[in-house]
Amino acid sequence: MSLLPLKFDLSPIFPVKSIEIRPHVHIMVSSGKFAHTQQRWSEATAPIFELSYSRKGVIHGEVNHQLVELKLGYSSLGFIDHASAHSEYQSGEEILLYSIWVQPEAFNSFCRAVGDTSARGFQTFQKGAYHFCSLKTDLREEGILSRLDSCLEKSADRLNTLMLESHILELLSLHFERLLELERTDEGFKELSKTDIERLNLAREILLHRIESPPSLLELSRLIQMNDCKLKRSFKVYFGHTVYEFVREQRLEKAFTLLSRQSCNVSQSAFAVGYTNISHFSKAFKGKFGISPGALIRSS
Structure with missing residues (x-):
């Protein structure tokens, strides 16, 4: 053994x-x-x-x-x-x-x-x-x-x-x-230096703290001092999803928490995580969790 x-x-x-x-x-x-x-x-x-x-x-x-x-x-x-x-x-x-x-x-x-x-x-x-x-x-x-x-x-x-x-x-x-x-x-791990990894983790933290109104790719690249093309490519390699996908997933996860705790109604939850179109929010939410925002509130 x-x-x-x-x-x-x-x-x-x-x-x-x-x-x-x-x-x-x-x-x-x-x-x-x-x-x-x-x-x-x-x-x-x-x-x-x-x-x-x-x-x-x-x-x-x-x-x-x-x-x-x-x-x-x-x-x-x-x-x-x-x-x-x-x-x-x-x-x-x-x-x-x-x-x-x-x-x-x-x-x-x-x-x-x-x-x-x-x-x-x-x-x-x-x-x-x-x-x-x-x-x-x-x-x-x-x-x-x-x-x-x-x-x-x-x-x-x-x-x-x-x-x-x-x-x-x-x-x-x-x-x-x-x-x-x-x-x-x-695009493999071998091209990512220790400094690259530190900057990618910083980018992730910035996105998490500004999930309702995230910076553009260009602004994010300036904040972490990495070329925007390299940021786009390396973020996908290191975290397994694009910057856009990461923001989308985090928004929906936060909305799920708000709705399941009945902290907000559907429109309030959508606005709280950065969605301005309730229809788009509901469609994305159901696509991820298999249940509509309204149905989640009723079941909680």
């Missing part, structure tokens, strides 16, 4: 399950509610890759002074080397988090398994003590995650470990193909 190079605060929630899928590949499942708002600390004592999904709740954290957010509908990929992290959890918020850990030996083997004939491996993608990106999940990935949910809901004595392994490997296969494709192109 291989051991993970991780140190973290144990609790009844983190983790509730830790399963070795195969040597150097584990999944940890964390779920439940905290009785009080609290912070958790963790540390990686050796290089490791993490693929994470938040299935319930939004998790905010910081790894080596880099802000990280995990939320439904996105995967989080992290290349970690001797890094410390902390995250904060609100009282009463329900959390369901999947963390798939892959050590470099297995990572390099998976690169070869998905058809890469070059010498690419863990070191190719690692940028310093911590390198992170977030990618929007697609329909195929959501289908795998739904099957993984069902698999992990079963008790230990009824868990189909072969099925569990197949779901984990399928998710890893999708992301290894994406990583290698990015690396093969000029």
Whole structure:
């Protein structure tokens, strides 16, 4: 049995399950509610890759002074080397988090398994003590995650470990193909310097703080001191979606929160997140969440 190079605060929630899928590949499942708002600390004592999904709740954290957010509908990929992290959890918020850990030996083997004939491996993608990106999940990935949910809901004595392994490997296969494709192109991670990454994270923070009235691409490029063409290209590479897509997703997520808490009516929520056309807002909202804004209010 291989051991993970991780140190973290144990609790009844983190983790509730830790399963070795195969040597150097584990999944940890964390779920439940905290009785009080609290912070958790963790540390990686050796290089490791993490693929994470938040299935319930939004998790905010910081790894080596880099802000990280995990939320439904996105995967989080992290290349970690001797890094410390902390995250904060609100009282009463329900959390369901999947963390798939892959050590470099297995990572390099998976690169070869998905058809890469070059010498690419863990070191190719690692940028310093911590390198992170977030990618929007697609329909195929959501289908795998739904099957993984069902698999992990079963008790230990009824868990189909072969099925569990197949779901984990399928998710890893999708992301290894994406990583290698990015690396093969000029828009891959290799063109992003440490300064580029810092500027991209700054751009993201600016957009989050000005989500109701975001800066134009040209203004944003001036604020972070990056050429607008490079910003447009690099933002997509690093975060998995364009600046426009990021703003749109964040607006709709904020509107969902306002409506589900019944803080605003439909028009107030639309205006609060920067929409001026209620019809366009309602169409975009239903397209993302599968429910109209009005129906969400009535069901809350």
